[in-house]
Amino acid sequence: MRGLPAQLRSNEKSKRASAMEPLLKLVGVQLTLQGRRVLEDVDLSLDAGQIHALLGANAAGKSSLAYAVMGCEGYQPDAGQIMFDGLCIDALPVHERARLGITLAWQEPARFEGLSVRDYLRIGAHGASVEECLLKVGLEPTEYALRAVDKTLSGGERKRIELAAVLAMCPRLVILDEPTAGIDLLSLDALIDLIEALKAGGSSVLLITHQSEVAAHADQASLLSEGRIVCQGKTPDMLEIYRRRKPLRC
């Protein structure tokens, strides 16, 4: 994954905002799904231009937090606030949050019959070339641009295309939900390059993962356990706690 598309904007606005307040701020967020509390009093801050890793075991509530930030149906918090660039976005539907510059790369991306990779990457794109974005994720444009984003793609291919779509969007905030899931280990370095490149281009990244090697590249990290943020701080410290899997008290 060689650098970023030239068109990736620098997000000067985000940089200006960072001096004043976090780009993303969750305050006391509580979420209940089917009668079960999955997020409890979650406070989380992500500064503009930073990579923030959200660590946690399976079922800790990481993906639920991602969907709540994106505004997905059924993931509206019962209590608390989600702020983006100083604006409360609780009442905004998914597409309006996307228009503010937030996007989400799903852990298992949806498939679309009859929609070509090229057309898919053009949706919400901000000038970045489809070919360039595909090359960045290690896919040959001549082979993939005209293929459908359907079940003929392998899980890994589909995942790479999702990352290419994120690149094409040049978002202010991208939530990457388990970006390593389904991608072979040989691609791990390339994925890390991509995350770094997103940051270099001005995007902030909320990186949801349980993989220490990937999380190590984050500026900040939070540890989520049973729906609660139990630690938040510098990544090496958080990883140490995560690796030791000690009782999660900070």
Add this chain to the structure above:
Amino acid sequence: MPDFQPILTLFNLAGQHPPAIPQAAHLVAYGQQLSSLRSLPGVKIEAESSEVCIAAHITIAAGVRLDQPVHLCFGMFEQHGEQDVHLTLTLEPGAQAELWSHCLFATPQAARHAMHGEFRLMEGAVLRYQEAHFHGTSGNIEVIPCAQVLLEKAARFHADFSLIRGRVGLLDMDYRVDVGEAGVAELLSRAYGFATDAIRIREQVELNGPGARGLLKTRVAVRGHAHADVCGIMEGNAAGARGHIDCMEVVRDQATASAEPQVRVCHPQAKITHEAAIGSVDSKQLETLMARGVTPDEAVDLIVRGMLA
């Protein structure tokens, strides 16, 4: 020299780029009137019209492999009218052809277009049959395509029917395919109904020869108060017969839909599978597109158009 301007006008009215009809083997008819037909070496096209129908016979000679499609163009300029086409099509052994049927009804306020097809594909013949309808917004067009298809040993029939431009009106489709030894039948049908459109699709594939294979694939979307009934029937009647029915219907607004896949197996070594899904658009697909900044309505349209593409 026939005047092709009217058919080009009909293509333009339908918003379609016209194919190179004059040079190709073709048959062009407006209402019950024949306008032009052309045979080429290896492709014999005969037709006659009467007050009640157009009767056409097309034969592709043994071993002929056509580089260019044969074009059938049916349309109507009048505001009201009927068109009844009886088509007999024979592909002799080893013949390979592509046949495009363009049905252009963007202009009429009310019309009825019926097609009665009898297709015979002899041993080893291959036919790709594409029937595309282009309607206007009146909603008073009746389309009644019926075909009986016989596939002899190792013959292959690939059909693609679409009515996704303009209002459907009424679509009442009935295809029956008899597949012989090692033959292959693949039928794809696509329709998009609006307002009070009614869609009825009945397709039956009988896998009668050893090793015969079949696929029935249907993609239908309805919105407004439109209704769709899809009935796919697949019979496995011989050893090694393999078939699959794949029906997907997307329903919006007050529209309704039904799917009735019927699987019949009369031989212990035959196997038929089916899948059918009816419902609104998948929420994950919807939110994936919305996370790119697309409104819910635009996202649904993208998903449906993709499904029908």
